[in-house]
Amino acid sequence: MQDRVAVATPLGVRLRALTLSYGGAALIREVDLDLAPGRITCLLGPSGIGKSTLLKAIAGLLTPDAGRIEGDDxxxxxxxxxxxxxxxGLLPxxxxxxxxxxxxxxxxxxxxxxxAxxxxxxxxxxxxxxxxPAKLSGGMRQRVALARTLYEDKPVVLMDEPFAALDALTxxxxxxxxxxxxxxRAVLLVTHDPAEALRLGHAVVVMRGAPAEFSQQLTPPGDPPRDPTEPAMAALQRRLLAELGAEVTA
Amino acid sequence: MPAAASFRYLLPVLVGLATLGGWEAVVRANEIPPYILPGPILIAETLVADWGTLWPSLLVTLEITALALLVATVGGVALALLFAQSRLVELTLFPYAVVLQVTPIVAIAPLILIYVDDTRAALLICAWIVAFFPILSNTTLGLVSTDRNLLDLFRLYGAGRFRTLAWLRFPAALPYFLGGLRIAGGLCLIGAVVAEFAAGTAGSGSGLAYRILEAGYRLNVPRMYAALVMIAGVGILIFLALTALNHLILRRWHESARGAE
Structure with a gap:
């Protein structure tokens, strides 16, 4: 059964002219984004820029102000x-x-x-x-959450900083x-850590500005999980940090 | 630490024994007559001697208390469910729940006794009025403070209103509800006793409060104390029983009960 983890039909995701706001302020305005089927896309951006809101909109938990969110079918x-x-998010x-x-x-x-x-x-x-859950460590709990996500057997997986609360080794x-x-699966993983984005993403997209815009998709060489300490990765990481930093000083 | 654990029981018991000893000594040294202040030994003797009168009265009070707790639980939880489903209902009815809660039961009891013919039913209503509020407010709080992330997850995975309530909001509200229940248990006893006092003067009750009133008229002060001891004992038992229930249900997963292990 080992690899009955993979889904039958891969599916991509299309966002078209999407506008989202939070508390009256526009978070993103008329942006497009494609998530390739069977690929991990990492969405990198500072806290509070609307990454989680975007993820919720894709999950269907909130309605966008305008635009379309659909499968590539x-x-x-x-x-x-x-x-x-x-x-x-386990039931205790x-x-x-x-x-x-x-x-x-x-x-x-x-x-x-x-x-299961x-x-x-x-x-x-x-x-x-x-x-x-109370008897499990933080890392173990997150593993249970990962197993639950896989149990769902869906072609699209949304991950909101899933590893942010864990210690470095875990x-x-x-x-x-x-x-x-x-x-x-088509995975959209939201993170504020460039190293994590480079380690896991087939593609990395930086979100910046207000209302936020998406950068060009960066596609690091090789398949994830990569080693972010490699020289090539380190250079990319500097570039991503600069993109994020530029947003901070702007 | 066994030393700390034994102190936990030893110290209160020592204080209790010292107080009772001092009380008995003061009564004997000053030859205070029993109709003014009976000593603890006489009270204990009265408790045994009057057991035949007091025990049936205790059962009457206990029955009212238990019934009231049951009705308060059902009513409190049902109202809380209603409140949690609709903010409008909560806004409309909550002020009246507060009015019932803040009006002293001693003041309402005589009126209820006038309008409700059946004394038992009247006592039950009084006890219910005092006891339902903590269950209502705690359970409502529990139902509306469910983890947002879990609610989102339930929605995402297609859970309907009923399954969300049964498998998420209800279990999540359980610690709050049990906290309310613990308070309500004591209040039910208070409500039952107060209502009996109000009703007892008309000679229509035979619970412990009625025994206290009756003994008071006869200046049988030792029996008043004996009945008081029984009421206090029942209150402690109710508290302990509900605390044990709380621990039993929550000990496996809730922080409040796990900390004690």
Whole structure:
């Protein structure tokens, strides 16, 4: 079963002339963005610029002021999106297995416990299936959240700074695992860390300005997970930092 | 630390024993007559001697208290659900819940006793009025403070209103509800006793409060104390039982109960 992780039909995402506002102020105005099917796109930008709002709009949790969000097959994304946030977002009264199968229960389907168990094994938590979140470390909780995201088996995955609250070592490990396990899905990963974007993104987009605009997609060479300390990556990282920094001084 | 744990029980018990000892000593040294201040030993003796009268009265008070707690729980939770579903309903009804809460029950009880023929029902209503508010306000607070991220996740994964309520908002509100229940347990007893006092003068009750009134008319002060001891004991038992329930339900996952382990 090991690699029944991949989805059947890859799907890309199209944002067209999208306008979003928050509390009356425009966050983005008439922007376009394409997420390639089966690729990880990292969206890099400073805090408060509207990355999370954009992610929520793509998830269908809030309605954009104008513009279109759709799959590259021209149909809406509803029901084809999985989510992973900075906070693991686990139900504290439900054990790890119950949290992984949450989506099934919410849709009124019988949970596929075998698959959930296998996913927990894939994220290194085979022994923790019956444990409650309170007994798990921050890294383990985030692994459960990753397993839950994979259990959803959706072609599009939205990730809102999923590794930001972890210690450096755990983050490094989990980034590599996530890159491997999410292969085949269109992933939009929001982060404020250039190193993380370069490590995980097939493409990196910088979001800056107010209302924010997207930079040209940067496509670092090689497949993720990459080593951000390599000289070539270090140069790209300097470039990204400069792009972010330019926004700060502007 | 076993030393600290034993102090936790030892110290209060020592203080209690010293107080009772001092009380008994003062009563004996000054030869205070029992109809003014009975000593603890006499009170204990009265408790045993009058058990045949007091025990049935205790059962009456307990029954009202338990019924009131049940009705307060059902009513409080049902109203909280209503409040959590619609902000409009909450805005409309909440002021009246507050009015019921802040008006002293001693002042309302005589009126209720006039309008409600059945004394038991009247007592129940009084106890309910005092007890439902903490359940209502705590449960409402719990229901509306559900984690936003989890609510978003539930929406994203297609959970309807009912499943969101049953699997997210309700369990998340459980610690709040149980906190309210603990307060309501004590209040139910207070409500029942106060209402009995109001009703008891008409000779229509036979709960512990009625026994206290009756003994008071006869200047049977030791029995007044004995009934008081029973009421206090019941209050402590209710508190302990609800605390245990709280711990039992929450100990596996909620911070408040986990810290004690």
């Amino acid at each position: 021209g149909r809406p994304l509803a029901g084809r999106v999985a989510w992973m946030g900075q906070d693991a 009264w439900s054990d790890a297995l119950g949290n992984v199968t949450l989506g099934s229960r919410l849709r009124g389907e019988p949970p596929d416990r075998e698959r 168990q296998a996913l927990l094994r894939l994220v290194g938590l085979a022994e923790a299936a019956a444990m409650l 983050r490094h490990r989990l980034q590599a695992e996530a890159a491997r396990l999410l292969a085949g």
